[in-house]
Amino acid sequence: MLDGCVPWPEEFAERYRAAGYWKDETLGEMLRARARERGERPALVVGQERYTYAELDARADRVAAGLLALGIGPGDRVVVQLPNTAGFVALIFGLFRLGALPVFALPAHRSSEIGYFCAFTGAAAYAIPDEPEYRALAEEVRAGLPALKHVLTTIPEAEPVELPRPDPADVALFLLSGGTTGVPKLVPRTHQEWAYSGRAVAEACDYDASTVHLVSLPLGHNWPLTHGLLATVHAGGTLVLASGPSPDETFPLVEREGVTETGLVPGVALLWMEAAEWGEHDLSSLRRVTIGGSKLSDELATRVEPALGCRLQQAFGMAEGLCGFHRPADPPEVVLVSQGLPVSPADELRVVDEDDRDVPPGEIGQLLARGPYTIRGYYRSPEHNAQSFTSDGFYRTGDLVRLLPTGHVVFEGRVKDQINRGGDKIAAEEVENHLLAHPKVRQVALVGVPDEVLGERGCACVVPRGEPPTLAELAAFLRERGLAAFKVPDRLWIMAEFPLTPLGKVSKKALTAMVG
Missing domain, CATH: 3.40.50.980 (Rossmann fold)
Known part of the structure; x- marks a missing residue:
């Protein structure tokens, strides 16, 4: 090593x-x-370049x-x-x-x-x-x-x-x-364990030589590398690369190359769904669209299959190793509300409280992971390792999750993506999922802003769908859906678009700086 x-x-x-x-x-x-x-089988397509x-x-x-x-x-x-x-x-x-x-x-x-x-x-x-x-x-x-x-x-x-x-x-x-x-x-990832992560993904997703996988997210990130490149190569399928995820570029590639699989983050999936309504390209080769990177809301999940005409698969994962996908046989009610099963039978998961005690089945806690492709420590980072790994080798993912009786993982937010409003703790993604059901909300992110009395108050950052909603409208809507009063945002910030991380996730760090 x-x-x-x-x-x-x-x-x-x-x-x-x-x-x-x-x-x-x-x-x-x-x-x-x-x-x-498979020497003469197509391996890679990039624009007009083709490689067996x-x-x-x-x-x-x-x-x-x-x-x-x-x-x-x-x-x-x-x-x-x-x-x-x-x-x-x-x-x-x-x-x-x-x-x-x-x-x-x-x-x-x-x-x-x-x-x-x-x-x-x-x-x-x-x-x-x-x-x-x-x-x-x-x-x-x-x-x-x-x-x-x-x-x-x-x-x-x-x-x-x-x-x-x-x-x-x-x-x-x-x-x-x-x-x-x-x-x-x-x-740091080794040959043997990183190769296994690609093989495990291919097996979980039933990839074979007929798989044509389109990667439009930056290939240097672990998800496109494993779900796209490694899994496709393991199966002997064809990898198609696009320079970006815009429907203007990707839809012609789906039609031309007969793309069967692709991975999208939720914001891009929304663009694809809207473009598919008026697009002229044939997307019928798509068997499945995998959405990950950040949690897909239940509201948006119900719209994917009707809009794109293919199977929805949710996924989760991290550069440190652990990843999960739905299986082809998973029922729709599980696919809509969870983010998948770990890809390896040797993956070990624990869901714990702040004192590392296992929470009761079905309750929300912090996700710990250990397995054959999850690292035991960062490179040259002993201080981080002491905080990020348990003494028996479990990685502290920083995610708040609950497990369904089937073993499927439901992500409820990040340990740090939590607003402490006068001692009442609010999981941001819970509120976001409700707000996404409002007809005037296209995208939403809930962040905490400092408050002298309560410590933090919630601010809903909203990209509207047409006419912007008012804070009173959103508060009434949330109460109608039975949400506790302390979870209703105290502030509303209307935006044209959200700041993004390099992978295309919403940057809550940048949002907090803007509205705080």
């Missing part, structure tokens, strides 16, 4: 290997296996050799800040094959984040689009980091060479933690 990373205890590692969750296979070898089995599995595998070999020729070798870190391109996919598989470690950044990151990633990991290279904005960003970052030897504006390639085989138990990549405060923590 890489220095600064927390390994799994050997008893757990032996258990996961014996059960077949961890295999003696690297991520680069996973692609090689698909190339042997054999072609993608061969390009990964050339990229690995090109990186080596530049002096980038096993164990070196490469910060990858690329859009959804074929070069992105070829680069990361070349890195996996070489034994160098990609550090996944997002397109929206700027010098503060990129400089931190490069300095903290001792990165040898930084891969960017060949565009003036990113070249200027790279020059700014590189000026203070002499160890950063290469800025890659093109993907290097050379004649393939023999390479030493990485150890499947070694760290293969770094993801970014999903927190929205401070600089993201780095999440």
